Amino acid sequence: IVLTQSPGTLSLSPGDRATLSCRASQWVSTSFVAWYQQKPGQAPRLLIYETSSRAAGIPDRFSGSGSGTDFTLTISSLEPEDFGMFFCQKYGTSPLFGQGTKLEIK
Amino acid sequence: QLVESGGGLVQPGGSLRLSCEASGFAFDSYGMSWVRQAPGKGLEYVSGITGVGGTTDYADSVKGRFTVSRDNFKNTLFLQMNSLKIEDTAVYFCARMVSRNWGLLGHWGQGTLVTVSS
Numbered sequence: 001i002v003l004t005q006s007p008g009t010l011s012l013s014p015g016d017r018a019t020l021s022c023r024a025s026q027w028v029s030t031s032f033v034a035w036y037q038q039k040p041g042q043a044p045r046l047l048i049y050e051t052s053s054r055a056a057g058i059p060d061r062f063s064g065s066g067s068g069t070d071f072t073l074t075i076s077s078l079e080p081e082d083f084g085m086f087f088c089q090k091y092g093t094s095p096l097f098g099q100g101t102k103l104e105i106k
Numbered sequence: 107q108l109v110e111s112g113g114g115l116v117q118p119g120g121s122l123r124l125s126c127e128a129s130g131f132a133f134d135s136y137g138m139s140w141v142r143q144a145p146g147k148g149l150e151y152v153s154g155i156t157g158v159g160g161t162t163d164y165a166d167s168v169k170g171r172f173t174v175s176r177d178n179f180k181n182t183l184f185l186q187m188n189s190l191k192i193e194d195t196a197v198y199f200c201a202r203m204v205s206r207n208w209g210l211l212g213h214w215g216q217g218t219l220v221t222v223s224s
Contacts, residue, residue, distance in 0.1 A: 034210055036149070043199055043214035044141075044149065055212065087149050094163070095139075095209030097149040 001026045003088055003098035011106040018075040020101045022088030027068055032092040035064055035073045039084040047086075048073060080105070108200050113218030120190050120222070126183040126200030126215055134158060134178040137203035139211055140185050142196035142220075152198070153185065154209060168194075190222045 002025040012018055022033070030051040036044040046055040048064035051071060061076045075082055083105050088098040112124040126138070140152040153174040155162045162174050173186040183200050197219050201211035 036211075038149075043201075043216055044211070045214070046204075046210070046212050049204065049207070049210055085148075089149075089209070091207060091209035091211075093208070095151040095154070097151065100148045 001028065001090060001094075001096065003090060003096060005086075005088055005098035005101045007101060008099075009102045009104060011104050012078055013106045014078050014080055016078050016106075018073075018078055018082070018103060020073040020086050020088075020103070022066075022071040022073070022098050024069045024071070024090065028071075028090050029092075030067050032090055033064070033066065033071050034089045034091055036087045036089065036097075037082075037084055038087065044087065049091075075103075078103075108202065108213060108215035110198065110200050110215045110218035113198065113220045115221045115223065116190055117224050118190060118192055118222055121186070121188045122190065122220060124185040124187065124198055124200075124218060124220070126185075128181045128183065128202070131202070133176075133181040136205065137208060138174075138176065138183045139201050139203060139209065140174060140183075141199045141201055141211065141214075142194075143199070143217075144193075144196045147196075150196070151209065154203070155183070187220070190220075192222050194220060195222045196220060 006021045033051045035048040038044040052064045139154040155174045171189045197217040199217045200215045202213040204210040204212040
């Protein structure tokens with residue numbers, strides 16, 4: 001399985017809505033899709049698991065959706081601290097990550 | 107808390123052993139993983155191990171060269187890296203799995219840098 005994220009870079013302003021895509025080369029159960037955020041010089045942080053469940057402490061402006069081969073992370077209204085790299089992941093057997101989407105301030 | 111150590115500069119073909127000291131939780135109750143990130147690149151899952159150490163997995167890129175282990179008495183996770191290649195250069199993160207979800211990583215250390223170069 002290969003996870004392909006798009007776009008590579010997303011340039012938006014605070015207050016905008018962000019939509020990040022993750023496409024799998026084969027069907028993936030919704031039970032095993034996660035999203036992480038990583039800021040420069042920091043470790044990744046788990047945002048979403050099981051496609052749409054928010055991890056502890058994650059604001060409700062972050063939401064996940066999708067099924068089959070297409071999964072989406074949506075940030076409803078961008079805050080300044082939301083910018084950084086975002087990675088989707090298939091976990092369970094043979095975990096793997098997508099190549100990432102950079103969300104930058106426009 | 108997870109604190110990695112053991113990174114550094116090593117020549118191609120050399121070996122290095124990374125450690126990850128855990129605190130603040132019941133270490134033997136959680137699966138643990140190593141994930142790496144080459145400079146300016148994305149995340150790559152490297153290896154995982156169950157709480158009692160009975161089951162492990164490895165990425166194809168490191169299989170046969172890397173060995174994950176743990177000492178639950180010392181609350182420490184290890185990654186023995188042999189036959190290192192230039193492409194193994196990366197920051198290596200240890201991470202704790204979310205209970206019963208293999209590879210879902212809820213807590214991460216800050217990473218240790220491994221540089222493979224002659």
